[in-house]
Amino acid sequence: MDNSNVLWTTPADCHLGGPERLGELAERSLILARQIMHHTREGIVLMDARGRVLEVNPAFSRLSELDAADIEGRHLTQINEALHGRRYYRDIWLRLQQQGSWQGEVQHHNREGQLVTHQLMLHLVRGRDGRVNHIIGILDDISRLRRSEDKLSYLAHHDILTGTANRTFLLSWFDKIKPALQQREQLSLLFIDLDRFKPINDSFGHGVGDQLLKALAARLQEQVGPNELVARIGGDEFVMIWRGAMTESALMYKAGKLLERIEAPMQVVGHELSVGASIGVSLYPEHGVELETLLRYADTAMYEAKTYKKTRVCLFDRTRFAHLELQQWLAGDLPQAxxxxxxxxxxxxxxxxxxxxxxxxxxxxxxxxxxxxxxxxxxxxxxxxxxxxxxxxxxxxxxxxxxxxxxxxxxxxxxxxxxxxxxxxxxxxxxxxxxxxxxxxxxxxxxxxxxxxxxxxxxxxxxxxxxxxxxxxxxxxxxxxxxxxxxxxxxxxxxxxxxxxxxxxxxxxxxxxxxxxxxxxxxxxxxxxxxxxxxxxxxxxxxxxxxxxxxxxxxxxxxxxxxxxxxxxxxxxxxxxxxx
CATH class of the missing domain: 3.20.20.450 (EAL domain)
Structure with a gap:
């Protein structure tokens, strides 16, 4: 028989010469498997049917920051009891028994005290009789991946220059905060448009302008407490949300103080600079329950403040807004008219x-x-x-x-x-x-x-x-x-x-x-x-x-x-x- 194209043959096909030859092959396979375990970058742990560690490879010791001698003989759940309690491991064990495998994340603090995240995969190894003989675990460090994901998430939800929230995060934050509000609790949304920023940016350069925005953002952050937010939604436009019921006079007084804080001179790259601002305010739920609606109303009030108000702070007014909406409607209809x-x-x-x-x-x-x-x-x-x-x-x-x-x-x-x-x-x-x-x-x-x-x-x-x-x-x-x-x-x-x-x-x-x-x-x-x-x-x-x-x-x-x-x-x- 021509076996030139045969890639794999059974021992019987090759006339291996009986049990001795088979034993030799098994030993060589075991040596090869251990060499692979020794050199792979993933951590590998071999456990008995009850989860006691029989053997680990060097990568597992490196990732877990534990010596092999300290791990072998211990149950896997005892290796990191501080972060994962018994219930967590019991759920893993039940899933493993039901499905034959489990995959998820485990964590531990490294020697520098940093939280490290690992991906752990567990597989049951059954004998010919169907009983579980061993459990194999594969451990992979995904801390860098998680840090990258966290960084990407931060960049996706924050303004890169000022570190404040961006519009995307503002939307998601608002949807989460609404259900947490107590009955009759109010949110005050302030739309802040800076005045005189463009002349500063043009005169001193974008570098100075960027530093000025960062300094102003820091000032705004000082004016919010827990469960409140500052977001930058445009070049020189910020949104601030205050939580808690306030009378109109108290709200206007607080907004006036915020305006004074914004306008106070500041040292930026060796220059003493000052900007003004116009602020429009809308209220949840009085003026609306959707963020986009409140933003539009506050924006309208801001333009009212910029155009007509000496104080440059204006609370949204439905009557005035209805007039403005009518004008927008008529402006759209006029060409057809x-x-x-x-x-x-x-x-x-x-x-x-x-x-x-x-x-x-x-x-x-x-x-x-x-x-x-x-x-x-x-x-x-x-x-x-x-x-x-x-x-x-x-x-x-x-x-x-x-x-x-x-x-x-x-x-x-x-x-x-x-x-x-x-x-x-x-x-x-x-x-x-x-x-x-x-x-x-x-x-x-x-x-x-x-x-x-x-x-x-x-x-x-x-x-x-x-x-x-x-x-x-x-x-x-x-x-x-x-x-x-x-x-x-x-x-x-x-x-x-x-x-x-x-x-x-x-x-x-x-x-x-x-x-x-x-x-x-x-x-x-x-x-x-x-x-x-x-x-x-x-x-x-x-x-x-x-x-x-x-x-x-x-x-x-x-x-x-x-x-x-x-x-x-x-x-x-x-x-x-x-x-x-």
Whole structure:
């Protein structure tokens, strides 16, 4: 028989020569097995059926830090009784008997007092009769693996620079702390946004900026106790969670002290530096039970503090938040409203008081919202500004006004004027040329258009804006200053502005129309006369106001007493230039 391809043969196949030869092979196999045990890096222990140690290899002694002589003859459970009690080993023994093997972790303290973790695998060795003859254990040191895993876990859950928790750990921590809260116990979530950090980072470099953040994080850590947390969730944004019920005044006082601590100067790489902060606060469970909700509410309150609060600490307010959410909703709907024709214009006349003739029409923007009904500018213009849609909306309004003027001209040779309010819009030379070109294409004279600019807006703008207004006036448009008497106003600068008239704010026509209101109106009428510019009084609603304006030679007025806003068709039906 050709055995050239046979890799393994039984002793009978090889004619080994009887029991003596078999005994020799068994002895050689045992020697080989012991040599393997001696040289392997895993610790190996051989026990009898009851778990008493018969033999260990050098690796087992090294890993357990015990000499072979001290281990042999002892039960395996007696080797490390300090960390693993009897119950732990009893459970191992039951699992071993049921399944024939067991695998898990065991620990001991090494000579340096450090906790070392080992992976232990146990296997039962049964004879031909099925009885357990021996137990083999294999021990492997996984301390480095555990340290690596712990390090990776730390890096995954902590901010590398400051050592504070990150957003991932914040989420898991919050889910764990909620069930542990007592009845009526409160969590206060503080959203902290640093002020003046970017200028420091830009001026002194990122190295100094990083050290400043580490120092600030350490200060924040000082302000939390057990079961409380500090997390860094952005470049210069931190979240702090305090546990325990507090009155609103106590919470605001504590947050104010935290703000003082943040703002206190500190030495960083040889520089004395100081930053400010704005803090928004939301409460669990009063404002919400989910962390993302509380973060959003606290973030909203933080922006409120940054924008409006002198103390720069603000508690979340549902009413204010509902308003902000509405503005976000409207900002998202506005582009579709322009495209779908949901925006429209009404026109309110102003009258020349001496002749009762129409002076001009003011275009008033309206939004027919499919869910909210008709919306007025005060309701949605804040959303326009927040969404950066001023320019798009202004282009639509201007184009719609020009189209309407053209329609009126074609209907009955209309020669009136329409004013357009551009509050909040930064006019650019490019837009000026675009609008003038549109007028030319539609065959509408620029003299038919008046631009109204808020007084406080134009007072704080650059020379480039004044240049654009001069360009419009040179083409024939009128330019009026709107809302005069309300907000910022510089009388000295008024004579330098390229304007044709002013419109008195409706707030001057107050319900009581008292002596102060009348005094301001008289002063503005005299100012307009001295500068040779027109004056239009807005918001006229009573006969008393009309008499006062007549008495002091106001040129024109606008208000519900004189005429309500009208649709284009209503203007068509009423207006007849041949009667004027």
């Amino acid at each position: 322009i495209k779908s024709g949901h925006l429209y214009l009404e026109f309110q006349p102003s009258l020349v008081l001496d002749t009762a003739r129409w002076n001009s029409l003011e275009a008033l923007l309206r939004w027919r919202h499919p869910e909210l009904g008709v919306l007025y500018p005060a309701q949605f213009l804040p959303a326009v500004g927040a969404a950066g849609l001023w320019s798009r909306l202004a282009d639509w309004v201007f184009g719609e006004v020009v189209r309407q003027i053209r329609c009126w001209q074609q209907a009955h040779d209309w020669q009136g004027k329409v004013s357009i309010n551009l509050s909040g819009l930064e006019l650019e030379q490019q837009r000026a040329e675009h609008w003038l070109a549109l007028l030319s294409r539609q065959g509408v004279s620029p003299k038919r258009v008046i631009l109204e600019i808020r007084s406080d807006f134009i007072m704080r703008r650059s020379e480039s804006l004044l240049g654009v207004l001069n360009r419009f006036r040179a083409a024939g448009m009128g330019v009026y200053l709107d809302n005069v008497g309300e907000g910022r106003f510089n009388f000295g600068k008024l004579r330098q502005l390229p304007i044709d008239g002013i419109k008195l704010d409706r707030s001057l026509m107050s319900e009581h129309f008292d002596a102060l209101d009348q005094s301001v109106i008289r002063s503005l009428l005299l100012l307009g006369k001295s500068l040779g510019i027109a004056v239009v009084a807005c918001g006229v609603e009573t006969d008393e106001q009309m008499c006062f304006l007549h008495q002091h030679d106001c040129g024109a007025a606008q208000g519900r007493l004189l005429a309500f806003p009208m649709s284009p068709n209503e203007v068509n039906a009423i207006y007849s230039p041949r009667k004027n």
